[in-house]
Amino acid sequence: MSIILDRPGATDADRELRADLVGRAAKLVPLLAGNAGQTEADRRVVEENITAIDEAGLLSIMRPTRFGGLQTDFRTKLEVSRELARGCGSTAWVTTLMNVCSWFTGLWPAQAQQDVWGADPSARVAGVLAPSGTAREVDGGFVVSGKWGWASGSAHAQWAVVGIPLLDADGGLRDQGMILIPMSDLTIEDTWFVAGMRGTASNTLVADEVFVPAHRYLSVPAAIQGRPATPFADEALYHSAFVPVTALVLAGPQLGLAQAALDLVLDKAPKRSISYTFYDTQVGAPTVQLAVAKAASLVDSAHLHAYRAAAEIDEAAARGEYPHYDARARMRMDTGVAVTYAREAIRILVSAHGASSFAESSPLQRIWRDSETASRHAVVNPEISTEVYGKSLLGIRGDVTALV
Structure with missing residues (x-):
């Protein structure tokens, strides 16, 4: 089996657009991080974040070009979600869900899409x-x-x-x-x-x-079987594998949360000692060195699994092919692995950073709580994904869940 991390048919223009959109998201990270505490206190994303994300075009990435959207691929969607989560998990999650719901809308008949976007192409x-x-x-x-x-x-x-x-x-x-x-x-x-x-x-x-x-x-059964109601056969994005897409998009914020945790611990390590030891800073301690190496490798591995699934989803859609059951099971497994690795990386980093990770003033405690909560989404469920994949490898199909 070949392993790809970006669809072979992606053009230089596709990658340039992706880099541009990810760059736009990266520029918003300081704003989102600055508003993260208020977002949590208000129990909703502050409007300044939503306005900035919308003005950057990042709420249009899954909207059809017929309605002024960018209609990008799922690798791009993952990377945008990841970048936003480096600033604020809640903001990235909300953006991710509204974007995938735009994708869902693109599966409907033309009149339904017109109802949603005809009068207001920016409708969320x-x-x-x-x-x-x-x-x-x-x-x-x-x-x-x-x-x-x-x-x-x-x-x-x-x-x-x-x-x-x-x-x-x-x-x-x-x-x-x-x-x-x-x-x-x-x-x-x-x-x-x-x-x-x-x-x-x-x-x-x-x-x-x-x-x-x-x-x-x-x-929904028709969509799962690769029969969306959209009449626009040339719009490959909306012929992507339904369940793998529904699950995979939820990995994007997890990738960003894990990367944010790693960046924070690496930044603070030269300035932090280890209490009740002779280490002046964490940098000199083998225990911390080993922890950040393990965490960084897990973050890398989470990205690799998520990107493989995205590449397979995007390439199949571009070819006009609907992935068979075993391929979809592997995509779901990749999603579960990505989420699990990201979550485990954060746990390692919280321990390496020390007990002050749990101070309310520390972004680490919010990153940890956000990851632990979001990674339990039922569509992701790594244990169910593992069972589905293991059975598919052994030729057993369709007896765990319809969501494959």
């Missing part, structure tokens, strides 16, 4: 895929009610993607779908009280007997 989309609502079929569409948590980005979005089941006359499940619904038709319950990623405002969306036209419904 948040969402929750879990089918926790109910839908009653009526003439021309559905009447939807329900609650959906946790809706990252909903504080800054104009539209939402939410999951619903479709039942047959006997109450059995005949399809599971997603619908597009304006935020103006929803209310938000303040439910996001958590240890990490506090600033994401991932609250609960509520719908009460809301009509949704039929063209704003998308079948």
Whole structure:
């Protein structure tokens, strides 16, 4: 099996655009870091961050070019998310989720996309895929009610993607779908009280007997099988593998959090002693040397796994091919490994830095809490991903989860 870290078909123009966008994100890191405490205290990303990210074009990377978007690849999306997370995990997470929800929107029929972006090409989309609502079929569409948590980005979005089941006359499940619904038709319950990623405002969306036209419904099983509803066959981005994309994007903020932790520990080591030892600074201590080497290697490995998955997703889409089950299982495994390695690197760095890592004034404690919280997202779940991949290697497929 060949291992690629960027899709072979990527052009110099593709890479130049990626470098430009990552550079734009990097320039925002000081702003995001300066606002990280306020974002956490407010339990939502400060508007200054969102405005700056939007003005830099970083909320358009997954929007179709038909609506003024950049329609970039997933390697680019990972790198942008990583850079933003170096400044603030919550801001990067919210940006990541709104961007992937723009990608989801690109899977819908043309009329649904027009509903979202026709009048306002800069409209942002948040969402929750879990089918926790109910839908009653009526003439021309559905009447939807329900609650959906946790809706990252909903504080800054104009539209939402939410999951619903479709039942047959006997109450059995005949399809599971997603619908597009304006935020103006929803209310938000303040439910996001958590240890990490506090600033994401991932609250609960509520719908009460809301009509949704039929063209704003998308079948999830069809999307998983590589049959999106978009009529634009030439837009490779929106023919990418559904579940690998849904999982992989969540690794981007983890990469940035781990890199931020490593940078901070390396920067502080020459100025910090080790209490109750003869080491004047951490730099001279073999224990710290070994710790930062191990952490740096884990951060590198996390990037390599995530970039391989992105390259395989992007290349398959560019070729007009939908990855087979075993390839998708490997992509999901790569995502789980990337997230696990990033999280473990942060744990090592927190210990190497010392007990002051947990001072409220230290960014390390927030990085650690954000990573520990976000890495538990159910779509990532490294243990389930490992089981899926191990079984696929042994020829056992489809008996763990539909999300492959």
